[in-house]
Amino acid sequence: xxxxxxxxxxxxxxxxxxxxxxxxxxxxxxxxxxxLPGIGPLGGIxxxxxxxxxxxxxxAIIMLAGIYYGAMxxxxxxxxxVNIPGEAASVVTCLDGYQMARQGRAGPALSIAAMGSYIAGxxxxxxxxxxxxxxxxxxxxxxxxxxxxxxxxxxxxxxxxGTGSVLKALMMIVVGLGLATVGIDHLSGFARFTHGRAELGxxxxxxxxxxxxxxxxxxxxxxxxxxxREVIKPKLSALLPTREDWRRSLGPIIRGSGIGFLIGxxxxxxxxxxxFVSYAMEKRLSGRPEEFGTxxxxxxxxxxxxxxxxxxxxxIPFLALGIPSSPATATMMVALLIHGVKPGPVLMxxxxxxxxxxxxxxxxxxxxxxxxxxxxxxxxxxxxxVPQHFLFPGILLVCFVGVYSVNLSVTDLWIMGIAGVAGYxxxxxxxxxxxxxxxxxxxxxxxxxxxxxxxMSRGEFGIFLSRPLSAVMLGAAVLxxxxxxxxxxxxxQARRGMKPADALREGPLVAKGGGG
Amino acid sequence: xxxxxxxxxxxxxxxTLAPGAGLFMPAAVAYPTKPITLVVxxxxxxxxxxxxxxxxxxxxxxxxxxxxxxxxxxxxxAVGAQYVANAKPDGYTVLHGLNPVTxxxxxxxxxxxxxxxxxxxxxxxxxxxVTPFAVMxxxxxxxxxxxxxxxxxxxxxxxxxxxxxxxxxxxxxxxEMILKATGVRARHLPTTGGGPIMMAVLGKHVDISHCVxxxxxxxxxxxxxxxxxxxxxxxxxxxYPDVPTLKELGYDVTHSIWHALxxxxxxxxxxxxxxxxxxxxxxxxxxxxxLLGKLGERVQYxxxxxxxxxxxxxxxxxxxxxxxxxxx
Numbered sequence: 001x002x003x004x005x006x007x008x009x010x011x012x013x014x015x016x017x018x019x020x021x022x023x024x025x026x027x028x029x030x031x032x033x034x035x036l037p038g039i040g041p042l043g044g045i046x047x048x049x050x051x052x053x054x055x056x057x058x059x060a061i062i063m064l065a066g067i068y069y070g071a072m073x074x075x076x077x078x079x080x081x082v083n084i085p086g087e088a089a090s091v092v093t094c095l096d097g098y099q100m101a102r103q104g105r106a107g108p109a110l111s112i113a114a115m116g117s118y119i120a121g122x123x124x125x126x127x128x129x130x131x132x133x134x135x136x137x138x139x140x141x142x143x144x145x146x147x148x149x150x151x152x153x154x155x156x157x158x159x160x161x162g163t164g165s166v167l168k169a170l171m172m173i174v175v176g177l178g179l180a181t182v183g184i185d186h187l188s189g190f191a192r193f194t195h196g197r198a199e200l201g202x203x204x205x206x207x208x209x210x211x212x213x214x215x216x217x218x219x220x221x222x223x224x225x226x227x228x229r230e231v232i233k234p235k236l237s238a239l240l241p242t243r244e245d246w247r248r249s250l251g252p253i254i255r256g257s258g259i260g261f262l263i264g265x266x267x268x269x270x271x272x273x274x275x276f277v278s279y280a281m282e283k284r285l286s287g288r289p290e291e292f293g294t295x296x297x298x299x300x301x302x303x304x305x306x307x308x309x310x311x312x313x314x315x316i317p318f319l320a321l322g323i324p325s326s327p328a329t330a331t332m333m334v335a336l337l338i339h340g341v342k343p344g345p346v347l348m349x350x351x352x353x354x355x356x357x358x359x360x361x362x363x364x365x366x367x368x369x370x371x372x373x374x375x376x377x378x379x380x381x382x383x384x385x386v387p388q389h390f391l392f393p394g395i396l397l398v399c400f401v402g403v404y405s406v407n408l409s410v411t412d413l414w415i416m417g418i419a420g421v422a423g424y425x426x427x428x429x430x431x432x433x434x435x436x437x438x439x440x441x442x443x444x445x446x447x448x449x450x451x452x453x454x455x456m457s458r459g460e461f462g463i464f465l466s467r468p469l470s471a472v473m474l475g476a477a478v479l480x481x482x483x484x485x486x487x488x489x490x491x492x493q494a495r496r497g498m499k500p501a502d503a504l505r506e507g508p509l510v511a512k513g514g515g516g
Numbered sequence: 517x518x519x520x521x522x523x524x525x526x527x528x529x530x531x532t533l534a535p536g537a538g539l540f541m542p543a544a545v546a547y548p549t550k551p552i553t554l555v556v557x558x559x560x561x562x563x564x565x566x567x568x569x570x571x572x573x574x575x576x577x578x579x580x581x582x583x584x585x586x587x588x589x590x591x592x593x594a595v596g597a598q599y600v601a602n603a604k605p606d607g608y609t610v611l612h613g614l615n616p617v618t619x620x621x622x623x624x625x626x627x628x629x630x631x632x633x634x635x636x637x638x639x640x641x642x643x644x645x646v647t648p649f650a651v652m653x654x655x656x657x658x659x660x661x662x663x664x665x666x667x668x669x670x671x672x673x674x675x676x677x678x679x680x681x682x683x684x685x686x687x688x689x690x691x692e693m694i695l696k697a698t699g700v701r702a703r704h705l706p707t708t709g710g711g712p713i714m715m716a717v718l719g720k721h722v723d724i725s726h727c728v729x730x731x732x733x734x735x736x737x738x739x740x741x742x743x744x745x746x747x748x749x750x751x752x753x754x755x756y757p758d759v760p761t762l763k764e765l766g767y768d769v770t771h772s773i774w775h776a777l778x779x780x781x782x783x784x785x786x787x788x789x790x791x792x793x794x795x796x797x798x799x800x801x802x803x804x805x806x807l808l809g810k811l812g813e814r815v816q817y818x819x820x821x822x823x824x825x826x827x828x829x830x831x832x833x834x835x836x837x838x839x840x841x842x843x844x
Contacts, residue, residue: 046560046587050573053807143721184591187706188683191591196630198598202590267715322735323714330711331560337731338570340810345739407588408599448708455705456677456721 003129010356014364019059019357026063027365030070031372035380037078037086037211037402041071042328049335057339058354062361064332069121069311069362072271073369076113076304077380080106082395084215088206089271089307091437092161092279094214096292096299103295106381107239112249112297113304114373115241120257120305121366124312127261128319129359135313136320139265144452145463149473150266151446154273156477158438161280166484169435172426176439179204186444187451199411206440208403208415213433215399216420219392221427239377241297249301252282256305263306264313267325269441274310275303276438293432312362319343319355547607547787548581554777556612557596559589562709563728567645567775568612570807571798578797579790583610592685594620594632601633605782607791611638613778615686618831622838623684635831639788641777642795643818645808648749648772649690649726650733650759652742654717657724662745662765665724666698673701676723679716682706687726689834690748690771692841697767717742728773730755730812748772755812776823792820 013019033044044067052060075087080097093113100109127135142150159169182193183203194200241249259281260274282302283292292299317325322344324330336343341351348355383391403416423433457463465471552575556568568585575583588596593616603609611617617638624631651662659665669676680688683706695702705722707713710732716722718741727733729747734755736742747753747761748771762769777795779788798804799817808815818826 042560046585049569050585053570053573140715140719143716143719184594186682186708191629198595198602198632201595201598201632267712317715321715321718322739323711323718325711327560330562331565334560334566334569337566337811338807342735342738344735345741346735350738408586452705452707455703458703 006352006356007129007360009352010358010360011364013058013353013357014062014361018056019062019361020364022055022059022063023066023361023365024368026066027070027073027369027372030067030072031074031369031376033067034071034074034086035077036074037084037215037398039402039405040087040328041068042326042331043406044071045328045331049331052335053338057336057341057351058357060335060339061332061354061358062365064335065315065358065362066365068328068332069308069365070369072121072304072308072311073114073117073373075307076117076300077110077376080109080113080300081380081383082215082391083218084395084399085210087271087307088210088269088437088441089275089310090304091210091214091272091434092275092303093300095279095432095434096294096296098218099293099295100297100300101384105238105295106384107377108241108245108297109300110377110380111239111374112241112245112301114370114377116249116253116256116301116305117308117373118366118370119253120260120309121312121369122363123254123257124261124264124309125359125362125366127309128312128315128362132316132320135265135316139267139317139321141469142266143467144449144456145467145470146473147267148446148449148453149464149470149477151442151449153473153477153480154277154442155439155446156480157277157280158435158442160283160480160484161276161435161438166488168431172431172433172435173439176436177443179209179436180440180443181447187448197411199407199409202407203444204440205403205407205409205412205415206437207406208412209419209440210437211399211403212416212419213423213426213437215395216416217423217427217433219395220420220424222388222392239381245297249297251285252278252298252302253305255281255285256302257309260306260309261313264310265316267317269445270314270325271307271310272438272441274306276434278302278306319347319358320345322347547790548579550608551581552579552583552608552610554583554585554610554612555596555600556585556587557589557593557599557614557616558587558709560587562589563647563731563773564612564614564775566731566811567647567808567813570804570811571644573807574798574801574804575794578801579794591632592616592620592682598632600778601637601780603780605780605784607779607783607787609780610641610791611778613638613640613776614773617778618827618834619684619686619689619838622831622835623842626838626842635827637781638778639781639783640820640823640827641779641788641791642799642820643774643776643823644795644799644815645813646772646774646816647731647813648729648747648753648770649687650729650744650748650756651694651724651746651762652717652727652733652736652744653724654720655740655743656720657743659724659745660743662760662762665745666700669700669702670698674703677703677705679705679707679713679722679725681709681713686771686773689838689841690726690769693769693771693837694762694767696841697762697769714742729753734812776818776827788820795820 029044033039033041045064075090076093078084078086079090079093080101083094083098085091085094097109155173158173159166182200184191184201191201256278259278263274264270279299279302282298283289286298314326314329317323318329318333324333333343341354400413403412426433453463464474554568554572556564558564572583572585588599597611597617600609600611621631621634653659678691680691710728713725717725737744744756744759747759749761750770752761799815805815
């Protein structure tokens with residue numbers, strides 16, 4: 001009741017022509033940085049921060065927030081069309097989105113991504129509005145032990161996510177975790193596996209590896225397949241999802257919204273984690289896990305909704321606690337602080353126009369993004385009509401510029417090149433490379449949380465079980481693993497009964513799909 | 517008739533020699549002719565960023581060229597500092613220097629690691645400001661004063677835990693100084709920065725820590741989520757007249773973060789002079805003062821020459837101190 005009145009007040013703030021303009025500007029810029037691989041929401045917000053010094057604080061935050069959630073709309077575009085994630089949060093979208101594009105269904109994939117994003121974005125603003133103070137208190141309960149257990153659970157879910165065998169996914173996870181150990185250890189300050197190279201001080205660039213494994217490797221593979229390239233050409237008539245697409249996508253969108261919103265509240269790479277949790281969940285619920293990775297629309301709808309909802313969740317620690325959990329929200333916080341506005345527990349009382357104006361603008365911004373992105377589907381899809389001898393060099397150029405522009409590091413370009421060749425070879429022998437990238441995101445956080453947890457308990461591992469939240473998550477992880485082993489053993493047995501040859505070839509743990 | 521080839525050859529020669537000729541004609545240096553990059557060695561949104569960005573935003577008026585901020589975070593500031601140390605010394609790459617520029621080379625030296633960079637690789641342009649810390653606890657903590665913390669912690673060595681921004685980070689050293697001065701033994705929980713520290717205190721995952729005054733502390737103090745026990749500054753802060761300094765309490769510890777611009781050694785003196793002039797004008801700019809004021813901070817300018825002298829002394833001081841802390 002009170003919230004709704006305040007929201008009306010918020011709309012009166014955000015519907016002024018100036019603020020509408022800044023909102024539109026923010027979401028347009030957000031879509032652009034989302035589409036361009038290499039430059040993400042953080043880059044966009046950082047570049048525009050100085051221009052906000054002269055604005056009203058509410059206008060400033062409306063614009064910067066627009067970039068932040070707008071980028072999640074754009075990120076799926078390149079994933080679907082050319083198999084290059086525009087953002088880390090769109091890695092998972094490559095799996096089924098790109099397959100859909102190859103089957104000439106890029107239009108429905110892009111449309112459902114935009115609509116899912118809209119629904120999830122709006123739902124998460126609703127959650128932010130109604131539940132912020134409550135959930136902020138929950139976020140505080142997440143100390144290092146809870147974070148560690150969450151990461152363990154995340155890794156187990158990640159193993160399910162692979163489109164092929166679980167064993168192969170686990171191998172890729174180990175590679176990713178290994179890569180993640182390179183660099184100056186944040187807790188002790190020691191350089192690990194850097195071989196004296198300063199550029200590796202900050203670790204192996206996650207972006208360079210992702211661009212290599214997806215972008216460069218994809219181009220290498222496509223060069224081989226010149227002849228079959230025809231299938232990618234889309235039918236412009238089939239831009240919108242069919243009723244069947246909708247029926248299959250609605251559940252994933254709603255579930256993805258919930259998952260994304262809740263994971264978004266937690267510190268760390270919430271956007272990325274929420275996407276693969278959503279993907280794994282849809283795969284399990286679908287009843288036909290083996291079809292995932294071949295162009296199922298659920299595999300686009302769920303993750304793309306989840307990463308948008310995560311944005312709303314991520315605003316909670318920043319607005320309600322005054323503690324930003326990502327560099328992007330931290331930069332937004334600077335924008336407010338420079339205007340003398342203090343995000344945190346007192347924001348709602350002291351500066352209601354900023355809080356409620358922002359909330360209202362996010363409803364408006366999501367509508368704008370939908371209106372902006374749906375027609376763009378028709379435009380972007382023409383990218384596939386560009387002959388590949390122009391398209392491929394163009395994509396490579398964007399990859400190189402995108403990776404270089406982040407750290408101005410030539411080493412990153414080498415990493416991208418090596419990752420590209422490695423990705424090509426791995427895909428040739430049937431490995432799915434997405435788990436490498438996602439494990440690289442989880443690895444450092446998991447290690448840090450483990451060590452911090454042990455420092456809190458003086459080395460007692462019991463701390464992970466004695467804290468209730470942590471114990472529940474570890475329990476869930478063990479349960480998932482046991483369920484999986486049991487069901488895949490059972491499936492292998494059943495298969496051995498019918499077709500002994502098949503079972504021998506695939507073995508119990510490598511049962512295809514692995515979603516038991 | 518054949519005047520044209522002569523002109524062409526002349527032009528080619530002139531162009532080839534021009535860059536070399538520049539070396540012999542320092543007076544002719546035109547600087548700046550393109551945007552200047554300000555490297556902030558921490559991720560966006562941190563304490564360095566909050567000072568560096570407003571500063572860069574007024575550069576255009578006083579230097580004639582914009583200053584573009586890039587964040588090169590990592591390794592407690594080592595990655596960004598090393599990047600500038602090895603950059604071309606032409607005045608177009610400037611470091612937003614902070615305490616780690618002093619501490620990290622000393623730590624590397626003491627631990628026998630290959631130094632990422634050395635102090636001698638920088639020429640200071642001038643100090644912009646100084647920000648102190650406040651010792652804080654969760655507002656539900658039973659310690660109402662710093663003395664209460666000291667009294668209880670002395671009786672229970674290694675019982676309580678404090679959070680810092682990382683091992684060998686500037687706040688780790690600060691806490692070791694505080695513990696030494698108070699005779700307290702407490703456990704260390706390294707994190708990665710101010711945000712995680714605040715989270716740990718609010719969530720009661722640690723017993724005590726610190727925050728940058730006032731930017732990071734203020735909202736939480738106003739909401740009564742945290743309590744400030746002591747200041748690490750020389751004098752009490754006008755914003756918190758009731759919070760005593762550690763010095764007043766009888767512990768000889770002062771610690772604060774300095775923000776100073778620096779260029780790589782080897783930068784031509786004319787360029788350094790121009791930047792020093794420019795920085796003075798930038799910190800005097802009313803727009804910058806008011807931006808900083810809204811963060812609750814104020815300009816504490818020190819000229820490049822003065823800072824150089826102060827820095828040399830500080831380097832010795834920090835060196836002695838770190839020796840005691842690391843070899844304990």
